[in-house]
Amino acid sequence: MNVQEQIDNYITSQPEPKRSDMQALHGIIMEIMPSCKLWFLDGKNSENKTVSNPNIGYGSRTIKYAGGKTKEFYQIGMSANTSGISVYILGIEDKTYLSRTYGPNIGKATVTGYCIQFKTLKNINTDVLAAAIRNGAETKNG
Numbered sequence: 001m002n003v004q005e006q007i008d009n010y011i012t013s014q015p016e017p018k019r020s021d022m023q024a025l026h027g028i029i030m031e032i033m034p035s036c037k038l039w040f041l042d043g044k045n046s047e048n049k050t051v052s053n054p055n056i057g058y059g060s061r062t063i064k065y066a067g068g069k070t071k072e073f074y075q076i077g078m079s080a081n082t083s084g085i086s087v088y089i090l091g092i093e094d095k096t097y098l099s100r101t102y103g104p105n106i107g108k109a110t111v112t113g114y115c116i117q118f119k120t121l122k123n124i125n126t127d128v129l130a131a132a133i134r135n136g137a138e139t140k141n142g
Contacts, residue, residue, distance in 0.1 A: 006040040007056050014080050021085060021121040025078060028130055029058050033137050036060070039074045053086075055079035059137055061091050076136050084119035087129065089136030102132045 001009070011022045030036075039057030043050050057074025064070050077088035089098060095113035103111040107124035110117045116132060118124045 003038045003040050006042075007038060010040065010054055010056065010080075017120055018080055018085065022078065022080060024121060025085065025087070025129075026056070028126065029076060029078070029133055032130065032134050033058050033076070036137075037074070039077075053079045053081050055088070075139070076133055081117070084117060085121075086115050086117045087133065088115050089132060089139075090114055091139045092136065098132060101135075102128050106132075 007026070011019060011026060013019075014022055036059040037057075041052075041055050041057065043052040043054040045051045056078045057076070058078075059075035060072055061075045062070050063073050073090065075090055077086075077090070079086045079088070092098060092114060098113065098116065099111040102116070103109075105125060106116065106118075106128045108118060109124050109129075116129060
């Protein structure tokens with residue numbers, strides 16, 4: 001199964017309305033990043049134990065670790081969770097930037113240093129979410 005098929009299966013496995021919201025959000029991200037690399041992480045570690053919710057990744061960035069090693073990873077991520085949907089915007093060095101810039105106008109969402117979490121798309125301003133994703137897609141630091 002290729003990455004696109006894994007993404008499609010993951011989204012269609014979600015209950016409504018989460019399924020429709022994730023499909024819409026996937027479309028928004030693909031409009032912002034039309035030729036990006038797609039990722040699908042099933043949430044399992046090397047021992048096949050579940051360590052996180054499965055997530056879809058968009059784009060590519062290089063993470064630099066303190067010891068000098070580097071790793072390729074996605075820039076934008078999306079994941080279903082028990083209370084709704086999380087959007088991850090990675091590579092932002094200022095951990096207050098997302099909440100200061102997008103938090104006041106995004107609607108009913110929790111905004112942390114790199115994550116925007118919400119129950120349904122109808123509770124948030126999708127233009128503000130799209131602006132945050134667009135900003136994250138343009139951030140290239142690791």
